[in-house]
Amino acid sequence: MKVAFVNLKRQYKTYKKEIDHAIQEVLDTAGFVMGPKNEEFEKAFAKFCNKKYCVGVNSGTDALFLALKAYGIGDGDEVITAPNSYTASAMAATNAGAKPIFTDVDSRSYNIDPTKIEAKITKKTKAIIPVHLYGQPADMDPIVTIAKKHNLIIIEDCCQAHGAKYKGKVLPHTDSGAFSFYPGKNLGAFGDGGAVVTSSKQIKTALEYLRNDGSIEKYVHKTIGYKSRLDTLQASILLTKLKHLKEFVEKRRRAAQKYNKLLKGVAQIKTPVEMDYAHNAYHIYAVLAERRDALKKYLRINGISTVIHYPTPIHLQEAYKDLVYKKGDFPISEELAAKTISLPMFPEIKGTEIEYVCETIRNFYSHQQR
Ligand SMILES: *Cc1c(COP(=O)(O)O)cnc(C)c1O
Numbered sequence: 478m479k480v481a482f483v484n485l486k487r488q489y490k491t492y493k494k495e496i497d498h499a500i501q502e503v504l505d506t507a508g509f510v511m512g513p514k515n516e517e518f519e520k521a522f523a524k525f526c527n528k529k530y531c532v533g534v535n536s537g538t539d540a541l542f543l544a545l546k547a548y549g550i551g552d553g554d555e556v557i558t559a560p561n562s563y564t565a566s567a568m569a570a571t572n573a574g575a576k577p578i579f580t581d582v583d584s585r586s587y588n589i590d591p592t593k594i595e596a597k598i599t600k601k602t603k604a605i606i607p608v609h610l611y612g613q614p615a616d617m618d619p620i621v622t623i624a625k626k627h628n629l630i631i632i633e634d635c636c637q638a639h640g641a642k643y644k645g646k647v648l649p650h651t652d653s654g655a656f657s658f659y660p661g662k663n664l665g666a667f668g669d670g671g672a673v674v675t676s677s678k679q680i681k682t683a684l685e686y687l688r689n690d691g692s693i694e695k696y697v698h699k700t701i702g703y704k705s706r707l708d709t710l711q712a713s714i715l716l717t718k719l720k721h722l723k724e725f726v727e728k729r730r731r732a733a734q735k736y737n738k739l740l741k742g743v744a745q746i747k748t749p750v751e752m753d754y755a756h757n758a759y760h761i762y763a764v765l766a767e768r769r770d771a772l773k774k775y776l777r778i779n780g781i782s783t784v785i786h787y788p789t790p791i792h793l794q795e796a797y798k799d800l801v802y803k804k805g806d807f808p809i810s811e812e813l814a815a816k817t818i819s820l821p822m823f824p825e826i827k828g829t830e831i832e833y834v835c836e837t838i839r840n841f842y843s844h845q846q847r
Pocket residue numbers: 536537538539562563565566608634636637656657658659669670671
């Protein structure tokens with residue numbers, strides 16, 4: 478049996494009629510850039526997130542970057558974030574002119590450890606970017622307390638957490654969150670896409686200028702901006718898929734529960750912990766595995782694709798050599814990087830596929846023992 482890490486074709490097949498219709502509508506009206514579908518999607522996604530506004534942009538990376546800019550974060554500022562994430566969580570801060578300051582994560586949730594944040598705060602600290610890694614919310618209440626005490630902005634990296642809930646409420650928990658609609662994400666476009674949702678009118682307006690060359694009225698440029706709009710074809714596809722997002726998340730959760738059940742008792746595997754405050758959206762189903770690299774190879778030989786999220790923590794990336802971090806600075810993140818392996822996970826994954834993956838993992842460890 479072959480099991481793909483993510484099979485995007487199944488979702489397209491299921492919703493082909495609706496999606497093709499949505500694409501055709503844009504073609505027929507020729508409203509290709511900032512067409513009516515953009516506004517419609519923004520309204521619907523803001524509502525899904527229980528926020529007043531949503532501003533579509535061209536990627537999750539830009540959503541983070543432009544959100545930082547909208548809050549006035551830039552040269553000389555410091556932004557606290559986690560080192561075990563996709564590089565964009567930190568690079569957005571760097572591109573805004575700020576310096577990312579890493580803080581190690583909690584060994585159960587894999588998210589930023591709130592008890593380690595205050596030690597990192599200096600006079601230059603302006604913001605915290607908690608990452609809701611793999612779809613599991615970071616523990617937001619203590620982060621909010623720290624942010625209030627030190628007058629810091631919070632921008633949530635929700636790029637893996639569409640539909641995840643913290644204490645029963647859909648993320649983002651605070652005023653502003655950045656989302657990616659990269660094809661494999663919980664809500665995925667057919668190309669790049671992203672958005673910031675926010676409850677602040679001021680931030681919404683600032684973002685509308687920033688994403689469109691500093692202009693909201695044709696040929697009137699009030700500020701220096703960027704070209705980072707959400708493509709209208711993508712907005713129409715996202716609007717169609719958004720109707721099914723709750724169901725996508727529930728299907729991911731069911732798949733995760735099946736994995737948890739079938740991997741129970743495999744001593745060499747640690748399955749993810751759903752924190753008691755969390756409704757995990759399981760963008761990624763990552764386990765910690767003994768002899769991880771050999772397991773990955775064995776799964777590949779047996780037709781199963783896996784991915785490592787992420788093999789090198791951000792502080793050890795060459796791009797950040799100037800920050801002079803070294804191995805050992807963030808032991809938990811580094812240990813996770815060495816042991817983590819992400820198993821096939823997408824809403825349409827079949828029960829038989831999960832069974833095959835788990836059986837193959839069991840085979841790997843029992844053979845090694847002999
Ligand atoms: C995907 C992702 C991003 C970046 O999103 P893009 O749309 O690929 O630019 C940022 N942070 C995290 C945690 C992500 O998973």
